[in-house]
Every structure is written in C-alpha cells, then in structure tokens.
Amino acid sequence: MKAIVLNASLRKAWNTARLLKSAAEGAKSAGAEVEYIDLYDLDFTGCRSCMLCKRKDVERCHCYWKDDLAPVIDRIFHADELLIGTPIYLGRPTSRYFALMERLHFCSLSYDDYSNYFIGKINVGLFVSMNATKEFYDSLYKDKFEGYAKELEMLNGRVCLYPCYDTLQVSDYSRFNMGSFDESRKKLSREKNFPEDLKNAYQIGRDLLN
Template structure:
C-alpha cells in the first residue's frame, strides 16, 4: 500500500505550516494512501554527528545509525513511497530542525564512492514552505536558497520533488499585541481570509498528487 509520511518542521503544531500539512495529509488519504504525521519538535535529535556508521564497510546502507528519536523516522521515510515536509522560513532558509533532518536523511543514502544514491527505489517528496515574505520576494530572493535542497532531495531520494510556497502568512492572531510594525495587520488579515484558503486547497492537491505518483 502507498504510504506517505508527513513531517512538520515548525515548532508550532497548529499554525500555518501544520494546517497546510494536515490538508496535504487529507488529500493523500482521500487518494488512498496510508499516512503518518510527526511534529519534528517533539523529537529529540541533532543534525548529523559524523559517526560515519552509514559509510562503514559491512554496514547496511540507507540507514542512520545514531540512536535517537529521528533515526526511526528516517527509516520510515526511506521505506515509504512519499514524504511531505512543511517548514516555515526562518532567517531566509528552512528551520534548523528541517536542516538537521535533511543532513541525516540525505547523508545516509549518499555514496562516498561515486556521489550516487544508495537508494534502490524512489521516495517522492513534497515541500511546503511558509513565510512572511510576499510571493514576489520568495521567487526573486528566497527560492534560490531552497533550490540546492530540492535538487539534493531529487538526486538522493530519486523521486519527484513538488514544492509549494505559502506566502505572506498570518504570523499572530492579534498584531496589536506585538512590536511588529513592519507588517500591515489589515493586509495580513485580508491575505489570511482570501489567499490562505487557496493555499490549503493547493496543499490538499499536493497530497493527492503525491499519493497518485508511483
């Protein structure tokens, strides 16, 4: 059976990124996939510790050996047909938790003999980014920061990489309580009411689409 793993790389479990991921999960389920969802911030883990067990002769490949909460999820991803990861943009890139996952997942399938992927099957990937920046800024200035990660995942997991950017997000429900003078709360509320429902639909469609890829 088609299995898709959903990973929330935002510390907030019910905000923009999580809501989009939950829609994607519903889309995948509607298309018949079996799904599992995890909040990365509930797991105790770090980035790659360079133990190099995954490169040791005689060791099984495509496995992260570091004994912490993330390794079982790396196993699940590498045995699934797809993974959808949602991350907010923090300081111009994905969150540190996203990046730690990327290091661990990517490195344990990377061959140091010829830079190919050890993986003998494909795992399709969906990436959902959320950010304060408007779409035009994302396209011009931010997308380039994500392209190497997208290309890395395409090469190492051998599947398709679908991306969706949800821009100009509603960061807090009441802007008047914060020092956030660079944002226009009226504009933010408007985007939340008009654009965000479309973002949710797009996320649902991504889940459906990923579940239909082989």
C-alpha cells in the first residue's frame, strides 16, 4: 500500500504540516509506504494548456509538462491514499493547491465527453487549517471547502474533509500587528483542541487505507 502526503503550506513544521505528519504516521501504522512532499519545494506551475494530455493515442492520466510535478502526478495516480493539506488563504486553498489540482484534474478529464479517464480508486484526506473558528468556518467557508473536497472524488475513492479551526499563526503575537487576535484565547484553544486534531488526523490517515 502506498500513501502520498502533499503539504500545500509553505511552512514545513506548522499547523498543516503537523496534521499531515500525524496522518502520515497513521498511514504507516496501517502498513503503508509513505511519501511526504512539501509542494513548495517543487518547481511547478498550474496547467500550461499544452494540450499534450489530450492528444489522440497517448497515455491518459499523465501530465506531459516536464517539471517537478509531473512525476508526482504519476505517483498520485498509482497510490492507494492521498493525504493533502492546505491552510486557508483569503478564504481559499493556497495557490500551490490550485496549481496541483489544475494539473491533476485536467489530465484525467476527457474532452470528448467530460468523463473521467481515471479508473483506479484512491481514498483522500483533505486537511484544512485556518484562523477561523468553527462558527466562522461553518457560515463562510464550509460550502466552498466541501466543493473542493467533492472535486477530489475524481479519484473515485472516499474523501474525508478535516477542518482544523482556530490555529496558532505565530508563536508570539506581541511581535506583530495582529490586534484582531486574542493571543491567550488562541493559546488556550490550541492547547485544548490541537492534540485532538492530531489524533484525528492520525486516525484518518489510518482508516482511509481500509
């Protein structure tokens, strides 16, 4: 069994990365071979509209643009589990997340009839970390992120969306102009909830391999 873990946050040791690392441990505990990739370390763009993936008689579900992402896309399509994480930036996933999705989705989409070329099955865990509280997420972001999770159904497996609310964005708020945040409330929420989030991420990484 193979699990691919993709971090679409550029911070390698903060909230999103920690959730993903915990999910990766869960996948390992279920016997998976895990590959962990920080997407911001790779050199790639979104779809270049080269149309090579739409040529007649070529291999499907393969991105022909030669850069760091193309081999990762191949490995995603051959994995059993995809664990992907993004922070919320201005109400959306990060630009790296979108660049990846353009490439992954487009090369598996038929332009003959808009069907899905991909016939395998990959279960997906989508981890989303944010400043927002659950209440804010539910009223403003939930529908949108359920839409991003739905897009991942193109991989024909189960998709588990995990929102991680009210994260700590910096370790010392007093050094920044971040007056809209109450540091002590944030820290309390972190202490109370983040260990549970990590446990849940572990379980998701493990369960999605069954």
